[in-house]
Amino acid sequence: MINLLIDKIKEQNSPIVVGLDPKVEFLPECVREKAFKDFGHSSKAIGEAFYEFNKGIIDHIYDVVPSVKPQIAMYEQYGIEGLIAYKKTVDYAKSKGLVVIGDIKRGDIASTAEAYAVGHLGQVTIEGNTERGFDSDFITINPYMGYDTIKPFLDVCKEENRGLFVLVKTSNPSSGDFQDLKVGDDFLYERVAMKVDEWGQEHMGQEYSYVGAVVGATYPEVGKRLRELMPKTYFLVPGYGAQGGKAEDMAHYFNKDGLGAIINSSRGIIAAHKNPKYEQFKNEGFAMASRQAVLDMKKELEEALR
Numbered sequence: 001m002i003n004l005l006i007d008k009i010k011e012q013n014s015p016i017v018v019g020l021d022p023k024v025e026f027l028p029e030c031v032r033e034k035a036f037k038d039f040g041h042s043s044k045a046i047g048e049a050f051y052e053f054n055k056g057i058i059d060h061i062y063d064v065v066p067s068v069k070p071q072i073a074m075y076e077q078y079g080i081e082g083l084i085a086y087k088k089t090v091d092y093a094k095s096k097g098l099v100v101i102g103d104i105k106r107g108d109i110a111s112t113a114e115a116y117a118v119g120h121l122g123q124v125t126i127e128g129n130t131e132r133g134f135d136s137d138f139i140t141i142n143p144y145m146g147y148d149t150i151k152p153f154l155d156v157c158k159e160e161n162r163g164l165f166v167l168v169k170t171s172n173p174s175s176g177d178f179q180d181l182k183v184g185d186d187f188l189y190e191r192v193a194m195k196v197d198e199w200g201q202e203h204m205g206q207e208y209s210y211v212g213a214v215v216g217a218t219y220p221e222v223g224k225r226l227r228e229l230m231p232k233t234y235f236l237v238p239g240y241g242a243q244g245g246k247a248e249d250m251a252h253y254f255n256k257d258g259l260g261a262i263i264n265s266s267r268g269i270i271a272a273h274k275n276p277k278y279e280q281f282k283n284e285g286f287a288m289a290s291r292q293a294v295l296d297m298k299k300e301l302e303e304a305l306r
Helices: 002-014 029-039 044-060 072-076 079-095 111-123 147-160 175-177 188-202 220-229 247-253 276-281 283-303
Strands: 016-020 069-070 099-106 123-126 129-132 138-141 161-171 211-215 235-237 259-267
Touching: 016 044, 016 283, 029 044, 029 283, 044 069, 044 072, 044 079, 044 283, 069 072, 069 079, 072 079, 072 099, 072 175, 079 099, 099 111, 111 147, 111 161, 147 161, 147 188, 161 188, 161 220, 161 283, 175 188, 188 220, 211 220, 220 235, 220 247, 235 247, 247 259, 247 276, 247 283, 259 283, 276 283
Parallel strands: 016 069, 016 259, 069 099, 099 138, 138 161, 161 211, 211 235, 235 259
Antiparallel strands: 123 129
16 A cells, blocks of 8 residues: 555645545535524534535545555544544545555554454455455554554554554644653664564565654654654654645655655644635535645645755
């Protein structure tokens, strides 16, 4: 799957992943009001609205980005109806040829990790009938509990030709509370990076490992150091735009081959219709606003990486 992701990045010259993290306040009035009319003020209405919102955006960006990243918590808060919308979003994105990164950030003891891995990346057999769960191409995972909680994910990835992005240095302001602690002469995030590089050698693609790393856009100097420690690791870089990550800092995350990183933008793209810059696309034109925001981001990155 990492080979497919890289091929799509090269083909579109677009190292961008769009975070499908809907909130009610992001929904245009036309989508929200139709859902409420059809399903009342209920979790069913929100689930349907989220899916229609995502579907519209996917229809307008699938040819200019290689990947989308739905954040499962945005859907889980609405219970089963939210998870149905999540699953429908994953399936629809894949039907349009997009690589799907399920942003689930799981991490638990081995038996539980195996269940998470099977549910999100693998398949189950029920009396001879095989079914897939959420069916993502990649997922994000938390390494805090160590290798025995990572190995089940690696095993399923090898079986299913799927991939992982392991949290290494996150973009949030207090990430340093633990990640910046010193362990001997190293920062903790450096020790995690070394482990990710080691795990990645167990599952290599043509150029890069199937085991990637989450490295926040808000710490470019850290990104530069981690690029040195993980030369064959693909970086998923959150925090661009709304969280403060800047285009001119993104060069630190890429290798000299121009590859090695995919930059995430969520609200800056899916809520673009609320930005005065894209006012001409508001309400029914919300998906066109997202497309234009992607094209603008692509241009910014091209200029910064040139």
